[in-house]
Amino acid sequence: MLKTMLKVNDINVYYGSIHAIKGVSFSVERGEIVTLIGANGAGKSTILNTVSGLLRSKTGSVSFLDKPIGSLVPHKIVAGGLAQVPEGRRVFLNMTAEENLEMGAFTRKGAEAAESLADVYMRFPRLKERRKQIAGTLSGGEQQMLAMGRALMSKPELLMLDEPSMGLAPILVEQIFEIIKELNAAGVTILLVEQNAQMALSIADRGYVLETGRIATSASASELLNNDAVKKAYLGG
Amino acid sequence: MSLVISQLINGLQSGSIYALVALGYSMVYGIIMLLNFAHGDIIMVGAYAAWFVMVRLSLNPVLAIILAILACTVLGVVIEKVAYTPLRSSPRLSLLITAIGISFLLENLAQRVFGAGAQKVPALISGPAIEIGGQRFSFIAMVTIVVSVVSMALLTFLVRKTKMGKAMRAVSEDMGTAQLMGINVNLTISFTFAVGSALAGIGSILYSCAYPQASPTMGAMLGLKAFVAAVLGGIGSIPGAMLGGFCIGLAEAIVSAVGLSVWKDGVVFAILIVVLVVKPTGILGRAIREKV
Numbered sequence: 127m128l129k130t131m132l133k134v135n136d137i138n139v140y141y142g143s144i145h146a147i148k149g150v151s152f153s154v155e156r157g158e159i160v161t162l163i164g165a166n167g168a169g170k171s172t173i174l175n176t177v178s179g180l181l182r183s184k185t186g187s188v189s190f191l192d193k194p195i196g197s198l199v200p201h202k203i204v205a206g207g208l209a210q211v212p213e214g215r216r217v218f219l220n221m222t223a224e225e226n227l228e229m230g231a232f233t234r235k236g237a238e239a240a241e242s243l244a245d246v247y248m249r250f251p252r253l254k255e256r257r258k259q260i261a262g263t264l265s266g267g268e269q270q271m272l273a274m275g276r277a278l279m280s281k282p283e284l285l286m287l288d289e290p291s292m293g294l295a296p297i298l299v300e301q302i303f304e305i306i307k308e309l310n311a312a313g314v315t316i317l318l319v320e321q322n323a324q325m326a327l328s329i330a331d332r333g334y335v336l337e338t339g340r341i342a343t344s345a346s347a348s349e350l351l352n353n354d355a356v357k358k359a360y361l362g363g
Numbered sequence: 364m365s366l367v368i369s370q371l372i373n374g375l376q377s378g379s380i381y382a383l384v385a386l387g388y389s390m391v392y393g394i395i396m397l398l399n400f401a402h403g404d405i406i407m408v409g410a411y412a413a414w415f416v417m418v419r420l421s422l423n424p425v426l427a428i429i430l431a432i433l434a435c436t437v438l439g440v441v442i443e444k445v446a447y448t449p450l451r452s453s454p455r456l457s458l459l460i461t462a463i464g465i466s467f468l469l470e471n472l473a474q475r476v477f478g479a480g481a482q483k484v485p486a487l488i489s490g491p492a493i494e495i496g497g498q499r500f501s502f503i504a505m506v507t508i509v510v511s512v513v514s515m516a517l518l519t520f521l522v523r524k525t526k527m528g529k530a531m532r533a534v535s536e537d538m539g540t541a542q543l544m545g546i547n548v549n550l551t552i553s554f555t556f557a558v559g560s561a562l563a564g565i566g567s568i569l570y571s572c573a574y575p576q577a578s579p580t581m582g583a584m585l586g587l588k589a590f591v592a593a594v595l596g597g598i599g600s601i602p603g604a605m606l607g608g609f610c611i612g613l614a615e616a617i618v619s620a621v622g623l624s625v626w627k628d629g630v631v632f633a634i635l636i637v638v639l640v641v642k643p644t645g646i647l648g649r650a651i652r653e654k655v
Contacts, residue, residue, distance in 0.1 A: 178543055204545035216540040218533050229533050232526070233545035280545055 131156050131284050131315050132177065132208075136186035139169075139176050146172050147183070148339040154284065159306070159316040161326040161347070163360055164336030170319040171213050173336075174286050177317075178210045179203045190284070205233040209282035213289045213319075215273040219262035223253055223272055226261050230279030239279065246275040249305070267298040274305065278314075285309065286317040291325060303329055323360035327351050335360070365498055370620040371613070376504040376573065378612020379511030383566035384589035385596065385604040386518065387439075387559030393535040393599035394555045395451075397458045401442060401465035403586010405560050407473060409435045409567025410577035414484045424487045432564035439560025440553050448549070466583075473579035481578035484571045507569045514565055515605050518558070522601060531555055535599070584628070591635045597648020606646060610634075 132154040139147035154160045175181045179200040188196040231239035247254040291299040320326035330347040391399045412434040416427035490502035522528035533541040596607025
C-alpha cells in the first residue's frame with residue numbers, strides 16, 4: 127500500500143494580483159493526522175481549496191495516491207477519495223439533514239450510499255434523530271456533525287477539515303476532536319486546518335505552521351507544542 | 364354566473380402557460396442568478412418548429428409536438444453552453460446583456476429565415492367541447508390546464524425526490540460546496556436549462572393551440588409576462604412561479620371581464636411595479652444574502 131497519501135509540491139495561488147500562497151510544499155502520509163495551523167488570512171483555506179480543485183495553482187503539483195490531481199475538476203477529486211469539510215460548515219440550509227448526507231454520496235452508487243448512510247448514522251446518532259429536519263434549523267454543533275457526516279458519505283481515504291472548531295462551545299469542540307480521533311483510528315487519514323492550534327496539535331502527529339502564504343515551520347506536533355516561537359504566536363504564550 | 368366561470372377558465376388557461384414559462388425563468392435565476400431574457404424566444408422557436416414539422420415536412424401533429432419540445436430543449440442547452448458558460452465568472456451584468464443579445468438574435472434570425480409575417484400553425488390538438496354541469500368548456504382550455512398541472516407535479520417530484528433534482532437545489536444554494544460534494548456543476552446547470560426549456564416547449568405547444576400562429580416576436584410579450592409572473596411569485600422559487608403564473612392569467616381575465624381588455628397588458632406591468640415597490644422578494648420568495 128502506498129505510504130504517501132497527499133503530496134503538495136511548490137504551489138503558488140493568486141487571487142487576481144494578490145499572491146496568496148507562495149511556494150508551499152507539504153505531504154500527508156497514510157494514517158496520519160496532519161495539521162496546518164496559522165493566523166486568519168495565512169492561506170489555510172486557500173490551500174485546502176486548491177487541493178480540492180476549487181482553485182488552481184500556477185506552478186508545482188498536487189498528487190493524491192501518486193496520481194496528479196492538480197488539473198482535475200472538483201467532482202473527479204471527490205470521486206477519487208478526497209473529501210473536504212469546508213470552513214463554516216456550509217451545509218445546505220434549505221435541505222433536510224438526510225438530503226445533505228445524500229449530496230455527500232453524490233459520486234457513489236445507490237447501494238454504497240445506503241451503506242455509508244447507515245455508517246454515518248451509527249457514528250452520529252443525533253443526525254439520525256434529525257434526519258427529516260431542515261438543516262438551517264439545526265444547532266451549530268449539529269451542523270458541524272452534519273458537515274462531517276456529509277463528507278464521510280463519499281467514503282474518503284483522506285478527509286480535510288477546515289476549522290471544525292469555529293464558533294462552537296468548548297464542550298462541543300472537544301466532542302468534535304474526539305470524533306476526528308475516532309475517524310483516524312478507523313483508518314481515515316486527516317488533514318486538519320485550525321486556528322485553535324493547541325487543540326489541533328494535541329491530536330495531530332505532525333504540524334505545519336503557515337505565515338502569510340508560506341510554511342514557516344514544520345515538525346512533529348509535540349515539538350511544535352514546545353516550540354517557543356509557536357507558543358508565543360499561537361498558543362497564548 | 365356562467366360568464367364568470369368561463370372567464371375563470373380563460374384565466375387559468377393563459378395562467379398555466381405563463382406558469383410553465385415562468386418556471387424556466389425562476390429555475391435558471393435560482394441556479395446561476397441570471398434573468399434569461401432569451402427564454403421567451405424559446406417559445407417562438409417551439410411554435411415555428413411545430414409549424415415546420417406539420418406544414419413543410421407534412422408530418423402528423425404528435426410528431427410535431429414531440430419535435431417542437433425537443434427543439435426547445437436542445438436550443439436551451441445550446442444557448443447555455445455557447446453564450447452563458449463562457450461568462451460563468453464574469454460580472455452578472457455581462458450575462459444579462461448577453462441574454463438580451465441572444466433574444467434579439469433569435470427574433471431576427473426567425474425573421475430572416477421565415478419572414479416577418481406570421482405563419483399559420485395547423486391545429487395540433489383538437490377535440491369536442493367538454494360539458495361539466497351544464498357548462499361547456501373548450502377542449503383546448505381543459506387540455507392546457509391538465510397538461511400544465513401534470514407537468515408541474517412532475518417537476519416538483521423531480522426537484523424534491525430525484526438525485527438530479529436535489530443536485531439542482533444544492534447547486535442553487537451553494538455552488539462551491541456542491542462541487543466539494545462531487546456534484547458535476549456544469550452538468551447540473553445544463554440539466555436545469557434543459558428542463559426549463561422543455562417546459563417552455565410544452566408552453567409553446569399549448570400557446571400555439573390557443574393562438575395558432577408563429578411570428579418572430581411572439582415570444583417577447585409572452586416571455587415578459589412570464590417574467591412578471593416569476594417575480595410576483597418570488598424569483599428562484601418553483602412553487603412561486605406556478606402561483607405567479609396563475610395570478611397573472613387570472614388578473615388578465617378579470618380585467619377583460621370587466622370590459623377593460625385594452626388595459627390587459629398594462630395591468631400585468633402595474634403588478635410588476637407594485638411587487639417591486641411593496642415586496643420585491645415576491646409572494647413565496649425569500650430574501651437571500653449576497654454571497655461574499
